[in-house]
Amino acid sequence: MRAWTIGVLAAALTTAASAQFAAPAPEKLKGTALTPARLPDGRPNWTGFWVTPNGLLEVYRGPSGITGAPPGTNSRNSRRQDLPRLKPPYDKQYEDALRKSAAGEIADPVALCFPPGMPRMMGMVYGMEILQTPKVISITSEWQAATRRIWMDLDKHPSPDELDPTYAGHSIGHWDGDVLVVETVGVREDVPLDFGYLPHSPKLKIIERLSQISPGVLVDDIRIEDPDSFEDAWTYKLAYLYKPDFRLREYVCLENNRNINEEGQAVFK
Amino acid sequence: MKSARQVRTLILLLALTAPRAFAHHSFAAFDDTKLVTLNGTVSQFQWTNPHAWLEVKVVNDDGSSDNWMVEMLSPNVLGRMGWNRASLRPGDQVKVVLHPARSGAKGGNMVSVEDKNGRPIGGPQQ
Numbered sequence: 007m008r009a010w011t012i013g014v015l016a017a018a019l020t021t022a023a024s025a026q027f028a029a030p031a032p033e034k035l036k037g038t039a040l041t042p043a044r045l046p047d048g049r050p051n052w053t054g055f056w057v058t059p060n061g062l063l064e065v066y067r068g069p070s071g072i073t074g075a076p077p078g079t080n081s082r083n084s085r086r087q088d089l090p091r092l093k094p095p096y097d098k099q100y101e102d103a104l105r106k107s108a109a110g111e112i113a114d115p116v117a118l119c120f121p122p123g124m125p126r127m128m129g130m131v132y133g134m135e136i137l138q139t140p141k142v143i144s145i146t147s148e149w150q151a152a153t154r155r156i157w158m159d160l161d162k163h164p165s166p167d168e169l170d171p172t173y174a175g176h177s178i179g180h181w182d183g184d185v186l187v188v189e190t191v192g193v194r195e196d197v198p199l200d201f202g203y204l205p206h207s208p209k210l211k212i213i214e215r216l217s218q219i220s221p222g223v224l225v226d227d228i229r230i231e232d233p234d235s236f237e238d239a240w241t242y243k244l245a246y247l248y249k250p251d252f253r254l255r256e257y258v259c260l261e262n263n264r265n266i267n268e269e270g271q272a273v274f275k
Numbered sequence: 276m277k278s279a280r281q282v283r284t285l286i287l288l289l290a291l292t293a294p295r296a297f298a299h300h301s302f303a304a305f306d307d308t309k310l311v312t313l314n315g316t317v318s319q320f321q322w323t324n325p326h327a328w329l330e331v332k333v334v335n336d337d338g339s340s341d342n343w344m345v346e347m348l349s350p351n352v353l354g355r356m357g358w359n360r361a362s363l364r365p366g367d368q369v370k371v372v373l374h375p376a377r378s379g380a381k382g383g384n385m386v387s388v389e390d391k392n393g394r395p396i397g398g399p400q401q
Binding site: 108110113114116117119132148255256257258259261262263264265 | 300303304321323324325326349350
C-alpha cells in the first residue's frame with residue numbers, strides 16, 4: 007500500500023473515531039420548531055417524534071457523557087467512568103455482573119427481550135414518541151416498544167403496599183414553568199440502570215427535568231438517587247431532536263430472537 | 276484517483292472502527308477486527324425483529340457447501356438505510372462482507388451486501 011494511502015486511511019480513521027465519540031453540547035444542536043409551539047392549556051407542545059441527535063443507534067449523553075467508550079455499547083463490559091461509587095453489596099454485584107457478562111455467562115435482560123425500563127429507555131437508540139394529554143404524558147421508545155406514562159394528575163406515588171415494581175416504574179409529573187419535572191420510583195430491582203448491568207436498590211428515585219432548550223431540541227436532565235447503592239447522586243443529560251417526518255415502527259423482540267440459548271444466555275448460533 | 280479497491284478498503288476500515296451500537300444485544304460474539312467475504316446464494320432472508328437474518332449457501336473449493344448465518348440489524352434501522360423485505364430473495368447471487376463469529380460458527384455480523392453485478396444492496400451496516 008502506498009504511503010499516501012496509509013496517510014489518508016490514518017486521517018480518516020482518526021476523524022471517524024473522534025466523530026463517533028464527540029457529543030456536541032445540547033446548546034449547539036439545531037432543531038425543527040414544533041407547531042403549534044404551545045398546547046391550548048399554555049404548556050409547551052412536545053407531541054410528536056424525537057430522535058437522538060447523533061443518529062440512530064447512537065445514545066446521546068451530552069457533555070457529561072461517557073469518556074473512552076463508544077456511547078451505547080457494552081461490548082467491552084467495562085465500568086463506566088462517570089458513575090458515583092457504589093456501596094456494598096452493590097459494588098460486588100456490579101463487578102460480578104460485568105465479569106460474568108464478559109465470560110458470556112449472563113445476558114442483558116434486553117437481549118432476552120425484556121423491556122429496557124427506566125432510566126435506560128430514555129437513552130433510546132431508535133426514536134421515541136411523546137403524546138401529551140391533560141392527565142398523562144406518554145413516552146414510547148421504538149426500542150423494545152417500551153412505553154412509560156407520566157401521571158400529571160397525581161401528586162404522590164402509591165403507598166409501598168400498593169406500588170408494584172415495574173420496568174418503567176411509577177412516574178408523576180408537574181410543570182415548573184416550561185420545565186417538566188418527573189419523579190419515578192418503583193423500578194424493578196432486576197432492571198439495570200445502564201447498558202452494563204448497573205444495579206440499584208428498592209430506594210431508587212429518578213428525577214428528570216425535561217426542557218426544550220431551543221426550538222425542537224429537548225434535553226432530559228436526569229438525576230438518579232439511591233442512598234442504598236450510590237454514595238452520591240448520579241446525573242447525566244440526554245438530548246433529542248424533533249423529527250416531524252419520523253414514524254415509529256413496530257418492534258417486537260420475541261418475533262424471532264435467535265440470540266438466546268437454552269440457558270438464557272446471549273449467543274450467536 | 277483512488278482505485279475501486281482502495282476506496283473499498285477505506286470503507287471497510289471505517290466500518291471496522293465504528294463502535295458496535297447496542298440495540299438488542301452485545302456484539303461481543305463477533306470479531307470486529309476481522310472481515311470475511313462470502314460469495315454465495317441466498318437461501319433465506321428473514322426480515323424480522325429483533326434482527327434480520329440472511330442465510331447464504333457458499334460452495335467450497337472441494338465442492339462441499341456451507342450455509343452461513345448472517346445477522347443484521349433490525350428492520351426499523353435497516354429500513355431507514357434503504358433496505359426492505361424484498362431487498363433479497365432466495366436464489367439471489369450475493370457477495371457478503373461480515374465480521375465473523377468468534378465461536379468459529381459459519382456466520383457473522385453483516386457489514387455490506389452486493390448483488391451479482393457488484394451493486395450495493397441497501398446501505399452498509401455500521
